[in-house]
Amino acid sequence: MTLVKICGLNDAAGLDAARAGGADMVGFVFFPPSPRAVTPARAAALAAAMPAEGAPLRVGLFVDAGDKELAATLEAVPLDILQLHGEETPERCAAVRARFGRPVMKALGIATEADLALLDAYAPVVDRFLLDAKPPPGATLPGGNAAVFDWSLLTRRAIPRPWLLAGGLTPGNVAEAIRATGAPGVDVSSGVERARGVKDPARIAAFLAAAKGA
Numbered sequence: 231m232t233l234v235k236i237c238g239l240n241d242a243a244g245l246d247a248a249r250a251g252g253a254d255m256v257g258f259v260f261f262p263p264s265p266r267a268v269t270p271a272r273a274a275a276l277a278a279a280m281p282a283e284g285a286p287l288r289v290g291l292f293v294d295a296g297d298k299e300l301a302a303t304l305e306a307v308p309l310d311i312l313q314l315h316g317e318e319t320p321e322r323c324a325a326v327r328a329r330f331g332r333p334v335m336k337a338l339g340i341a342t343e344a345d346l347a348l349l350d351a352y353a354p355v356v357d358r359f360l361l362d363a364k365p366p367p368g369a370t371l372p373g374g375n376a377a378v379f380d381w382s383l384l385t386r387r388a389i390p391r392p393w394l395l396a397g398g399l400t401p402g403n404v405a406e407a408i409r410a411t412g413a414p415g416v417d418v419s420s421g422v423e424r425a426r427g428v429k430d431p432a433r434i435a436a437f438l439a440a441a442k443g444a
């Protein structure tokens with residue numbers, strides 16, 4: 231069954247809906263410019279309501295974070311996976327994985343076939359990929375922009391690690407996205423919100439039902 235990550239959770243109602251609907255991963259955004267950002271203290275309070283082990287796994291989303299920030303966040307919040315959503319190089323991914331002892335999920339922006347060439351450089355040093363759209367012109371965030379990319383690019387080569395499809399997914403298009411790409415997992419933020427940065431429990435439930443039923 232398709233793995234589902236609900237990202238950008240910042241309140242108990244959203245987290246409850248994600249858990250009730252069977253989310254495999256929940257994401258906390260540690261990137262202050264994002265409207266979904268949480269402080270480590272806020273994420274710790276939300277995570278405290280979750281089971282200590284098992285699903286959903288807690289994913290921390292970081293954008294070009296330094297070791298000090300990663301260490302301080304991990305001190306406060308029991309994160310299972312580190313999602314690196316900035317310009318982190320393969321060397322940086324390897325260093326983060328070794329120093330912090332957590333699986334690393336590297337986000338890559340995909341717009342053309344050439345972007346997929348990066349997969350081979352990262353594959354030896356990451357545990358999972360998150361394949362997202364590149365930020366559209368004028369966007370201020372490196373992700374979370376409700377932008378879709380050309381899914382057919384993903385059918386032309388094998389992805390050398392487990393991976394999640396992201397970018398502009400919604401309850402209405404996620405089943406088609408899974409069918410078109412064969413994605414083993416999907417990730418959503420904007421598509422389950424009622425306003426930018428505000429999660430909608432009903433949309434979270436609908437997304438999970440559509441993705442798990444695909």
Ligand SMILES: O=C(O)c1ccccc1N[C@@H]1O[C@H](COP(=O)(O)O)[C@@H](O)[C@H]1O
Nearest residue numbers: 264373374375376397398417418419420
């Ligand atoms: O969600 C954010 O605010 C965010 C900020 C900075 C980097 C990544 C971010 N979100 C990630 O982007 C994907 C796609 O988002 P969307 O569904 O298109 O809105 C999301 O799943 C997050 O992993």
